[in-house]
Amino acid sequence: MDRRAELEERTRYEAPEVESRIFAAWQQADLFTANPDAPGEPYCIQLPPPNVTGSLHMGHALNGSVQDLLIRWRRMQGRNVLWQPGTDHAGIATQMVVERQLAADGITRHDLGREAFVERVWGWKESTGSTIIEQYKRLGTSMDYSRERFTMDDRYAPAVQQVFVELHERGYIYRDNYLVNWSVPLATAISDLEVEHKDVDDVLYEVAYAVEGGGEIVIATVRPATILADVAIAVHPEDPRYAAMIGKQAIVPMVGRRIPIIADERVEIEFGTGALKITPGHDPVDFEVGRDHGLEALSAIGLDGKMTDLMPEWEGLTAEEGHERAVEHLRQSGELREEIPYRHSVGFCQRSGARIEPLISLQWFCRMDELAKPAIDVVKSKEVRFHPERMEKIYLDWMEAIRPWCVSRQLWWGHRLPVWFAPDGSYVVQVERPEGDGWEQSTDVLDTWFSSALWPYATLGWPDQTPELAKWYPGDVLVTGRDIINLWVARMIMTGIAFAGGIPFTDVYINSTIQAADGRRMSKSLGTGVDPLDLIDQYGADATRYGLLKMCSTQDVRFAEGMIDEGRGLANKLFNATRLVLLNADPDATPTPNGLLSADRWILDRLAATIDEVTGQYEEFQFSAATKTLYSFIWNEFCDWYLEAIKARLYGDDAASKRAASETALLVIERTLGLLHPMCPFVTEELWSFLPQRGGLLAFSAFPTSEDIPRDPAAAATVGAIIEAITGLRRLRQDADLGPKAPLTATLSGDADAVRAEAPLLAALGAIELVDAAADGPAVPLPAGAATLHIQGDGLAGKLRDRLAKRLEEARAEAKKAESKLGNAKFVERAPEEVVAEERERVERFTRDAAELEAQLVALDAG
């Protein structure tokens, strides 16, 4: 079947068939493969590596749509693009997935042992780790799949080791006993950023401690079991209630230990009783206070989440049981004075959901203040720009108060620390195992985010000076979600400056978070998730991309399936518009700005404006606005008006007119396909293949420019006026119960020459013929000039009486409104001249309309 016959047959755009075919064509043409030696200014986007455990969700789909739009657009502009894909090893998440598999067989990772377990995780990764990258392909993303990286693969790991060693050499990395966020079920420390805070209803217990030499002091705590580990009581130095007690000793309930009463400004006078028990082993503030006062840190709860031997008879109880025992004990002894309901914020482990146990343990930390400094400067100086701009506040607030980063994790899946322990407990930090016997590598692994912090340069081969690194570092835009600005973006900027010689990207585009339709978080566990692959099946990839880009703005949005459906409609519309033109155009026509008639000049003017507008919107990350610009140009201006206007010419006998319409329409289609391609790559590529005299793929073609398209504001204004007149005419037909195509005649009054020249347009779109006769009959005013159409028809005015009356009322009201504005001396005096002039024009126009309508009504009532 030849292509023309094929096109004739396909009356709908069927996405699934097209998508697989077109994607294969791109692959075959090597569209995706980046070459550092190719010409063109470099342009690079690093895909935020999804977890290997992940499957494509709405956030990925949106994120991917934005990045592919940018990559395709820049590729068409002639840039040498690289979109670097890959996945993250996601320490805790991945380890948990495999542990769950083991649990199904009734075993734990400890049964397997570390080596076998890690091997098993690798096996899992090899078999299913690329799922999400494969899913991205359904969306049509043009990443360089041949360069897929994994944060633990052989080419990536050396960078991680080297950065750790260098940070240590520069004195940033150190080992310390410190109070960390401990996740009991995961048996590991986690960073501050992996802690979620939630409000919890607790009880505030007020407990009396006896004071040596008489009296007592009452403190408030929500965790009475930690009393066992108290090392002091602190009061505010200026609190008169306790001034006399400072320096005395208190007796810890239950264990009878003597502890000092100290003064510290960090105590809140207003909170509880104003006296604070100091338990450095279980509370971050207490830990600081304890260090400053040289107090030791005791632990009532161990790393296993069980009670320690501070109270020997409770040893081995869970923390919860310890809590109950303590409350019971204090009640019986009479030392428990008050139990007050208390709602406060408590930290939970993001991964396991367990309440965080702040515990002392020996961990590796990275001091961040010096790394943060230049990273703050590059954002303040706009060397790195956030979009929307306000997002930089999230970054700066965190960076300016940055704290040491606990980088070690007690997991099995991850990058082992390049730290080697000698039998005597001393250690060295270096990549290679030291010479000699007995060296053991640290059993800790690095925080997953440590390795992803190096993503923009480790993927390009750093520390080797590869051609890729030279070409594509720094990259251009990072597209990601707001939730990982600090977790990931900040750390890439810091390590990029520290190790790769500069910022990793110049723009950070933060895409919207898509909520479920009911406003809740979109998540599988809540059952509120919508699978983007289902949307692609149902509506097509182009429609899904279009809908997501339309939803995406500077704020969080609720998922609206209607926007996807709108995209489906647009793809179908464009498909059919192209069919109309290709099947009916002059066979010799080529895409040319042939402005024979004013309608042609009008659509060319609109096309040029649309090209400029969309290009600007892409440049400014205004993707939602771009969907609107393209939609209304394609659907409303091109299809509803231009194509309707030229149908008669395409079917008609006037060769020159047919040729002009064909050439202009072909040009509009050609340019529109290019404009829309970054957003909807499949349907545009498919249609491109049908265009005459166009070789090659659209994806490789030049992005449209407006340079060679003539602008014609006069034609634009004239046709704009005709469009308004025809809309008025159609309304009149409806009101008078005339059919849409019933032939009508009309006369013109006023400044009519320009309008008379457009008689064919009026005939084509309004089914109305201009005749030379006295101006009579219901009026349709033309907005741009003083001309008025008078529609002729027997009894027409009678049918329109209500409508005329209504319009008279409206015209009077508008005229009055404008008059009263002009009656305001201050308005005339202070408003800009053109605003005042416009108001004068409105008075004139509505007064004229009103007079005309009034005359018609009078004539009607008289008759």
Next chain:
RNA sequence: GGGCGUAUAGCUCAGCGGUAGAGCGCUCGCCUCACACGCGAGAAGUCCCUGGUUCGAACCCAGGUACGCCCA
């Protein structure tokens, strides 16, 4: 506790100083030779509340209310 954001048509959202907009839904009329996944027309809004700035406020400012998110 601190910060950020949002409240506009039935729904989802644009507009962000000069005559209230779109898509969907709804009503009416059309199987008009590209598309019924279509065409034409229409109804529908104290632009959250109260003050202020301004010739003029949905838009700027202040306060309030409601909701969402982030940080500690």
